Amino acid sequence: MHEMSIATALVKQVLDLAKENALVRIERVELEVGALQLVVPEALDMAFKAASHDTPASGAVLHQEVIPVRARCRACGQDYVPDMDTSYQCDRCGVAEPEILAGRDIILRSLSGPGEDEGGSGEDQGG
Amino acid sequence: MKIKVVENVLKENVRSAREIRARLDEAGVLALNLTSAPGSGKTTLLEATMKALGPEKRAVVLVGDLQTTRDAERLAGGAAEVIQINTGRGCHLSAAQVAEGLDGLTLENVTYLFIENVGNMVCPAGFDLGEHARVVLLSVPEGDDKVAKYPTLFQPADVILLTKIDLLGVLDFDVNRVREDLDRINTRAPLLHLSARTGDGMDGWLEWLGM
Numbered sequence: 516m517h518e519m520s521i522a523t524a525l526v527k528q529v530l531d532l533a534k535e536n537a538l539v540r541i542e543r544v545e546l547e548v549g550a551l552q553l554v555v556p557e558a559l560d561m562a563f564k565a566a567s568h569d570t571p572a573s574g575a576v577l578h579q580e581v582i583p584v585r586a587r588c589r590a591c592g593q594d595y596v597p598d599m600d601t602s603y604q605c606d607r608c609g610v611a612e613p614e615i616l617a618g619r620d621i622i623l624r625s626l627s628g629p630g631e632d633e634g635g636s637g638e639d640q641g642g
Numbered sequence: 643m644k645i646k647v648v649e650n651v652l653k654e655n656v657r658s659a660r661e662i663r664a665r666l667d668e669a670g671v672l673a674l675n676l677t678s679a680p681g682s683g684k685t686t687l688l689e690a691t692m693k694a695l696g697p698e699k700r701a702v703v704l705v706g707d708l709q710t711t712r713d714a715e716r717l718a719g720g721a722a723e724v725i726q727i728n729t730g731r732g733c734h735l736s737a738a739q740v741a742e743g744l745d746g747l748t749l750e751n752v753t754y755l756f757i758e759n760v761g762n763m764v765c766p767a768g769f770d771l772g773e774h775a776r777v778v779l780l781s782v783p784e785g786d787d788k789v790a791k792y793p794t795l796f797q798p799a800d801v802i803l804l805t806k807i808d809l810l811g812v813l814d815f816d817v818n819r820v821r822e823d824l825d826r827i828n829t830r831a832p833l834l835h836l837s838a839r840t841g842d843g844m845d846g847w848l849e850w851l852g853m
Contacts, residue, residue: 517734517765525651536645546651552768553794589830601790602826603797612830613797619768621651627644 518554521621522562529572529626537631541572547622549582550599551615575628584618655769658737662744662772669749671702672852673757675771677795678779679788680761683805683838685713687779687847688756690838692720694848700753704743706735706760713758722752734765737772754851763792775800778831782809786816789823796824799831801850808837 525546533541544563548554556579563577587594588605589612597603599618603611650656666673676684688703695701699722705713706727714726725743727735740757749755757773759766778799780788783806789796796802804820817835824833834850836843 516731517768520732520734520736520769521651524654528649528651528653532645532647532649536643538643538645551794553764599797600793603793603828604826610829611797611825611827615798623647623649623651625644625646630643633643 516558516562517552518558518562519566521552521554522559522566525563525621525623526566526570526572528623529567529575530570532623532626533571533628538626538628539571539631541575541626541628543576543578543625543627544572545578545624545626546580547582547620547624548579549618549620550584551618552621554579554621571628575626582618582620582622585616586613587616588612589614652769655737658741659770659772662737662741663774665744666749666755666772666774669752671749671752671755672775673755673771673773674775674777675757675759675766675773676777676779677759677763677766678761678781679763679784682761682779682781682784684758684761684779685716686838687803687805687836688717688758689720690841690844691756691847691851692717694844694853695720695754698751700751701756702744702747702749702752702754703756703758704735704740705758706739708732708760721756723747729760733760733762734769735759735771736769740771763788763795767794767798777801777803779803779805780820781806782813782815786819787823789820789827793827796827796831799828802828802831802833803847804833804835806837806839807835807842808840 567573584599590610591608593607595606603613701721702723703721704725711726714724717724727739834846
């Protein structure tokens, strides 16, 4: 359940950004989740709900997009997409010594919600 | 209003890990992050390693568990300093916890920092603790299928220790199966066989440590 540590960090980050950008409430959060983080989407959803409870991010929709693993072979330099569940062997030389290029990070891409100057008081903002 | 960003959610952990590594580099300390299932023999391995390091006590050990100070009590006396971190409900150590553990420690005359992670085969994998190398243990009683079952644990390992080899004759465990799985998952890390209980194979581990 490392989803809880991820959600706690995410909520803090989202609230900081909302404050910086004068959002009164957060309605949607878009996240890229590297496949190697082994995040269970439902668990992260639940953890996000718990961590955002009683904050301006409470009730926000968390949109998760999984970023597949991409690797570069340390032996022959080939870029390839390993099947992270069964094999990390390079599809050119067969060696399993990947440098991981993508699929390890969790990246916050966007947050949206009504801003102070939009009269955001908790009501629907339309567009 | 939509705010577009590209920000690493674990940036605090990344930053903290980078700071730890820089501090250890400056002090000339080699940091190892030991991960495995609970009961693979991490603490027993560290007890034997401390013994081999001798009376100079050149190591600091940081142990993570949900509860109790039992591991720290077992290791006390062998190391220059033993720090127990209780994670409560947390299933892995974070770089911030390691930084806090190291806070205030003088690293003079310290050669090694052993970080014994919470026993867990999934959660610790994604969290850099500022270590220089990742040590993954697999004990004979766990069975020879674990590399295939938990590839994300074994893939980033810099060295893999097959522990409790004194039980190889007692249990059905096929070392070749582990090797075959590692051919697919990780051909970079050496697979060292050892028993911290009998001392068999400890020399290979100590040699890997550069002792």
